[in-house]
Amino acid sequence: xxxxxxxxxxxxxxxxxxxxxxxxxxxxxxxxxxxxxxxxxxxxxxxxxxxxxxxxxxxxxxxxxxxxxxxxxxxxxxxxxxxxxxxxxxxxxxxxxxxxxxxxxxxxxxx
Numbered sequence: 001x002x003x004x005x006x007x008x009x010x011x012x013x014x015x016x017x018x019x020x021x022x023x024x025x026x027x028x029x030x031x032x033x034x035x036x037x038x039x040x041x042x043x044x045x046x047x048x049x050x051x052x053x054x055x056x057x058x059x060x061x062x063x064x065x066x067x068x069x070x071x072x073x074x075x076x077x078x079x080x081x082x083x084x085x086x087x088x089x090x091x092x093x094x095x096x097x098x099x100x101x102x103x104x105x106x107x108x109x110x111x
Contacts, residue, residue: 036098036108042086044093045108047079054081066110077106084108 002017036045045063066075077084082104087095098106 036084036086036106038086038096038110040110041088041093042095043110044087044089044095045077045084045110046087046095047077047084047106048081049078050080063108066108075108077108079104079106086110 001019004015006013006015043064043066045066046060048057048059049061050057050059061077063075063077082101083097083099084106085095085097086108087093
């Protein structure tokens with residue numbers, strides 16, 4: 001596994017490469033890509049899962065009671081804007097976000 005981190009325009013750009021030397025045929029299954037886990041105080045997971053992405057629809061989805069992900073049964077969320085964030089307790093709290101242009105399915109939990 002190889003990961004390259006570079007700074008571009010004030011952001012971190014991450015490029016990952018995986019090589020499989022195992023040689024066996026694999027089965028199709030879901031992956032934890034992207035997997036998004038955070039720690040307190042970023043305990044509110046917010047994303048847009050509606051049917052009108054990128055229209056400034058104010059109806060965001062909030063998950064306020066996420067727990068340790070294996071205990072929660074590996075909860076998946078469908079973000080139709082392919083982005084999500086963990087924020088603090090209040091709507092004006094700062095947080096950490098992720099955007100993956102090609103993937104709307106997120107696995108998320110709090111540690």
